[in-house]
Amino acid sequence: MPYTVKKVAGFLLVNLVDGNLAVHFSFLFFHWQNSVAPFYSRMDAFAAIAAAPISHPFSAHRESRRRLLSRCLSLGFTILYVNPTSSVEMKEPEIIRYKTLDSGVKVEELVEGQGSETHEGDTVQVNYVCRRSNGYFVHSSVDQFSGESKPVILSLGGNEVIQGLKDVLVGMRVGGKRRALIPPRLGYVNEKLKPMPDEFGPRRSLLSHAKEPLIFEVQLLKVF
Template structure:
């Protein structure tokens, strides 16, 4: 409805401009004013609107796709944005879902090895739980643990196994291979973070781990 109204106003203004110059002069005679009104009322706006609208649609349909790729300020073509790299997710046999962020170098960790690593733990909704790296000072307190599911949660053991030094992985660990009992690690030493972690032990947790060393 708004398009039709706008087009009618535009049509009306163009029609008035196209009138003879004499018709634009002030008219004081009521008869002449009636004649002008009659001329306007006899004008067929509907047919002009359709034709005018068709021409406008043809103009914009033909030129807008071209202009959309041109920087109007400089006249240069706008460079196409490159697609971001997609990090593939794979499911490990134990049930954890893993993304390899950085591959690392050298020897890979195996089950039974003692490893040193940093980690960040979050809830599945993104809320922060704990990190071995202080977010403000950057000070790190790496964890040293054997890849033994009697000491470390099974999901994290599966994630660390196969990683190389310097490698980084992001993993989604369901509660069935997470903190099934309070003796499993890693557990923060501070009371507050430990309590926060254990209060979400029945939830799926997201771990981001970086392997620093294999002992």
């Protein structure tokens, strides 16, 4: 028989190198069928091997061929799965650039402002969105449906603003926008800290997540 087990294994091993498994596997499959039943058509030969009864005098021989063919098919498809073609391009993951402040707050610069720079002790006007660390919305000064904004005024002096947000705002310029991950110890450590919703429902929702890291997106509108 022109294709022995050793030749089949050697053929697969050699053709693992050049990456054209699909083409070579088809070539191997074609010759394998011809060697099994030269007087049958290709499809008839495959059917004859698969349907051979156990009581047939050549059934053991055909069974071994069928097992070998099954193993070749399994090997071929396994190789194709773990070694995809080079034509598929993998996209590089998006890298979010942020810096960690001395306080431990992680800050990402979304928009660099061009106006006046803030300093500790200034009074500022901002819009903000507060979310949980998993992205779920908590509260915002901008209505999520109408887009209407109600900017808040915060003092960067004293202790009326959560420390993490104060750290984010100091050094910003008007027109700038930042996103920050604020740890609980720099967040709402008491209920009097700002920014705080006026309505009972949003206030309760915000305070219920006070012991979690919170994400703030803040836009600096004005420095007084």
